[in-house]
Amino acid sequence: MTSLGAALVLELHGVCKRFGSLVANDDVNLDLRPGEIHAIIGPNGAGKSTLIQQVSGALRPDAGRVDFLGDNVTDLSVPARSKLGLARTFQISQLAMEDTVLQNTLLGALVASGKPRSLWRDIYRDIELRSCAESALDRVGLLDHQTQPCASLSHGQRRQLEVAVALTRKPKAFLMDEPMAGLGSEGSAQMTRFLDGLRVEAPILLVEHDMDAVFALADRISVLVSGRIIASGAPDEIRADQKVQSAYLGETQ
Amino acid sequence: MSRETLFNIVFMTAFALLPVIAHLIDEPFTITLATRAAILALAAVGLNIALGLGGMVSLGHAVFFGLGGYAMGILAYHAQTFTPMTFGPWELAGTKFMPVIWLVAIGISAVVALLIGLLSLRTSGVYFIMITLAFGQMFYYFSISWSAYGGEDGLSIFVRNDFPGLNTLVPIHFFGLCFAILCLTLIFKARLMRSPFGLALNAARQVPLRVATTGLDPFRVKLVAFVISGAITGLAGALFADLNRFVSPTMFSWQLSGEIIILVILGGIGRLLGPVVGATVFVALEHWLGGVTEYWLIWLGAILLAIVMFARGGLMGLVGRKAIPHD
Numbered sequence: 001m002t003s004l005g006a007a008l009v010l011e012l013h014g015v016c017k018r019f020g021s022l023v024a025n026d027d028v029n030l031d032l033r034p035g036e037i038h039a040i041i042g043p044n045g046a047g048k049s050t051l052i053q054q055v056s057g058a059l060r061p062d063a064g065r066v067d068f069l070g071d072n073v074t075d076l077s078v079p080a081r082s083k084l085g086l087a088r089t090f091q092i093s094q095l096a097m098e099d100t101v102l103q104n105t106l107l108g109a110l111v112a113s114g115k116p117r118s119l120w121r122d123i124y125r126d127i128e129l130r131s132c133a134e135s136a137l138d139r140v141g142l143l144d145h146q147t148q149p150c151a152s153l154s155h156g157q158r159r160q161l162e163v164a165v166a167l168t169r170k171p172k173a174f175l176m177d178e179p180m181a182g183l184g185s186e187g188s189a190q191m192t193r194f195l196d197g198l199r200v201e202a203p204i205l206l207v208e209h210d211m212d213a214v215f216a217l218a219d220r221i222s223v224l225v226s227g228r229i230i231a232s233g234a235p236d237e238i239r240a241d242q243k244v245q246s247a248y249l250g251e252t253q
Numbered sequence: 254m255s256r257e258t259l260f261n262i263v264f265m266t267a268f269a270l271l272p273v274i275a276h277l278i279d280e281p282f283t284i285t286l287a288t289r290a291a292i293l294a295l296a297a298v299g300l301n302i303a304l305g306l307g308g309m310v311s312l313g314h315a316v317f318f319g320l321g322g323y324a325m326g327i328l329a330y331h332a333q334t335f336t337p338m339t340f341g342p343w344e345l346a347g348t349k350f351m352p353v354i355w356l357v358a359i360g361i362s363a364v365v366a367l368l369i370g371l372l373s374l375r376t377s378g379v380y381f382i383m384i385t386l387a388f389g390q391m392f393y394y395f396s397i398s399w400s401a402y403g404g405e406d407g408l409s410i411f412v413r414n415d416f417p418g419l420n421t422l423v424p425i426h427f428f429g430l431c432f433a434i435l436c437l438t439l440i441f442k443a444r445l446m447r448s449p450f451g452l453a454l455n456a457a458r459q460v461p462l463r464v465a466t467t468g469l470d471p472f473r474v475k476l477v478a479f480v481i482s483g484a485i486t487g488l489a490g491a492l493f494a495d496l497n498r499f500v501s502p503t504m505f506s507w508q509l510s511g512e513i514i515i516l517v518i519l520g521g522i523g524r525l526l527g528p529v530v531g532a533t534v535f536v537a538l539e540h541w542l543g544g545v546t547e548y549w550l551i552w553l554g555a556i557l558l559a560i561v562m563f564a565r566g567g568l569m570g571l572v573g574r575k576a577i578p579h580d
Contacts, residue, residue, distance in 0.1 A: 165467070
């Protein structure tokens with residue numbers, strides 16, 4: 001590979017993970033370059049979720065290494081990786097349902113504000129913190145809903161809120177687990193446009209089932225089948241790849 | 254001003270005025286009842302930080318209540334018998350000075366809460382309830398067998414401890430002291446609920462994974478809340494022992510842990526004034542219903558059942574829904 005002059009944001013070297021006799025990930029090598037969207041696709045049970053959890057820090061690989069911003073983060077926990085600037089959105093929304101939209105967003109902004117442990121400061125009167133949360137809400141179009149309890153949001157709005165919470169962190173990289181899940185074609189198109197603009201702020205490692213979105217967005221696609229990456233390259237290369245067609249794309253047709 | 258804030262102000266004013274009126278018409282027993290309510294409220298405010306905000310159903314908060322009680326009992330016992338406490342080669346005099354007793358009660362409760370929390374917060378749900386209950390029983394049976402400090406009979410303290418500028422044996426003075434501590438703790442809790450820590454704790458109860466993803470360790474957030482919670486309940490224990498001038502293993506009993514939970518549920522889980530409303534209603538029922546029938550707990554049970562089934566937010570739920578903390 002030629003040097004692009006810009007350092008890789010995220011690198012996975014030879015990552016392996018097994019659960020008993022089941023090999024979930026086998027020697028996975030992957031990287032994320034600045035400014036790109038790198039999509040990971042693969043049939044159900046291919047090991048995408050296991051892979052994502054090893055990137056986020058929820059699972060530790062049995063072998064191999066995860067580097068983030070040039071540092072080895074293999075042994076770091078979820079909060080520690082998050083503090084370094086890895087923002088994650090979830091396939092199933094992880095939001096505090098009893099709390100309001102603004103409260104959920106403020107929570108995301110806390111650590112970036114550098115004062116997450118105070119017992120005394122009033123977050124609701126903290127102009128800096130609120131403007132950070134409100135601008136993130138504004139970007140996903142939820143500003144008018146900020147006083148609404150999260151439980152009253154529609155499914156699509158919850159997906160948007162997931163993204164807004166990630167935005168508050170001013171992250172160095174996004175790790176997105178099926179952001180289109182459950183969105184209708186209209187919502188999906190809207191989210192696609194949004195993510196398209198987002199890549200210039202921070203690169204996105206995207207796990208997604210929506211093939212229209214993946215082929216519209218991705219700069220590179222890696223195909224995971226039975227825990228192994230069988231192909232990796234530009235969308236056109238993937239589309240033309242024989243192995244991919246037989247293993248994956250062919251199935252869905 | 255929200256309806257809840259208005260209610261809180263009216264309620265606390267009435268709570269403060271009732272003993273003053275009782276003092277003026279010379280009804281000291283009513284003052285003692287109000288003091289008891291204020292102290293139990295303080296214990297429940299402590300539990301509500303763990304239970305209401307953090308979702309930690311601790312069936313072992315009597316540990317901290319008892320530790321506070323015994324901190325007071327042991328220090329005052331050594332002061333009234335003029336015998337020093339011995340720790341190996343070191344000797345330490347007892348004290349009858351309340352601020353010192355309170356600091357010791359808070360400190361010991363906090364340290365024990367840290368240890369209990371470190372072990373029990375690795376579990377959740379029913380297992381958390383059972384582990385905290387087990388710790389409660391450990392302390393209960395230890396206190397029964399600790400003959401140096403009265404064992405099963407407990408410890409009597411003859412004179413109430415001192416606070417500068419007050420005659421603590423005058424009921425209204427002691428009430429004022431307990432009520433002031435309750436108010437300060439409520440102010441602290443109100444601030445805490447609006448603080449970064451409060452937001453993180455609130456979210457750690459609902460979606461720990463989200464808290465971890467924002468860069469905070471939900472385990473630590475809950476642990477700190479558990480320590481704060483234990484320390485406040487410990488302080489209440491010291492005051493309770495001073496009110497009765499008596500400490501016994503009952504303060505460590507699991508029934509007492511259950512009673513503190515009942516106060517919180519009765520008043521409203523996670524509401525600022527919930528534990529205070531719960532404690533005052535509980536003490537009032539205990540007194541009035543207890544005067545009518547010795548089976549008053551049956552009626553308390555019925556009331557509790559009605560509240561759990563029909564008013565999910567406790568008595569505070571009748572005042573109004575939980576207000577949104579921002580506009």
